[in-house]
Amino acid sequence: MFVKVCGLTTEEQIDWAVDLGYSAIGVVGTPRSKRHCEHSRARVLADYARGRITTFVVALDMAEVTDLVEHFDVVQLYQWVELPNLAFCSSSEPSPGQEYEYFFYDASAGSGNYSAFPDWVRELPGQVVLAGGLNAENVAGVIADHRPFGVDVSSSVESAPGVKSYESMKRFKQAVRAAD
Numbered sequence: 001m002f003v004k005v006c007g008l009t010t011e012e013q014i015d016w017a018v019d020l021g022y023s024a025i026g027v028v029g030t031p032r033s034k035r036h037c038e039h040s041r042a043r044v045l046a047d048y049a050r051g052r053i054t055t056f057v058v059a060l061d062m063a064e065v066t067d068l069v070e071h072f073d074v075v076q077l078y079q080w081v082e083l084p085n086l087a088f089c090s091s092s093e094p095s096p097g098q099e100y101e102y103f104f105y106d107a108s109a110g111s112g113n114y115s116a117f118p119d120w121v122r123e124l125p126g127q128v129v130l131a132g133g134l135n136a137e138n139v140a141g142v143i144a145d146h147r148p149f150g151v152d153v154s155s156s157v158e159s160a161p162g163v164k165s166y167e168s169m170k171r172f173k174q175a176v177r178a179a180d
């Protein structure tokens, strides 16, 4: 199963994600986030991770990260744009013709708030990833109920915004592995 950990801010956290077997990491490029990473620093992190783990840059809209697009493998946006490597995030069903590499159902946008996932996410085509308030305790039930392509986590694996916890990342990854 695809497992992404989001909101990373240091090289050490990237090493943890690789060692623990995560599929992807996210660096938050929107200035509207408490995990915002300066763009010069985001480029350094993308270079550090390249070839070791899939990299996502995260923003609410494209204008916030235009300068970062070429540095990351995938662009995760809460707005649909025509992009071959788009991870389209929404809590509404995508419209016909809105193509994406990944569809992230996310009603949280990094807030850590969980709300039940709707039934329609099971019927969506393509690589559907569930996010929003996931943690080591609830992720197994979500996987059993919805059988997604992947899951994404941020708040529950950190001790402060942008400060990831190795132990929490490990617990989350183990919970996914046990459920998968």
Ligand SMILES: O=C(O)c1ccccc1N[C@@H]1O[C@H](COP(=O)(O)O)[C@@H](O)[C@H]1O
Binding pocket: 006, 007, 026, 028, 030, 032, 033, 034, 035, 036, 058, 059, 060, 106, 108, 109, 110, 111, 112, 113, 131, 132, 133, 134, 152, 153, 154, 155, 156
């Ligand atoms: O992490 C953020 O600060 C963020 C800001 C703006 C848009 C998205 C953001 N993060 C994404 O939200 C999901 C869910 O987060 P959480 O687990 O509920 O904290 C996260 O996986 C990121 O992809």
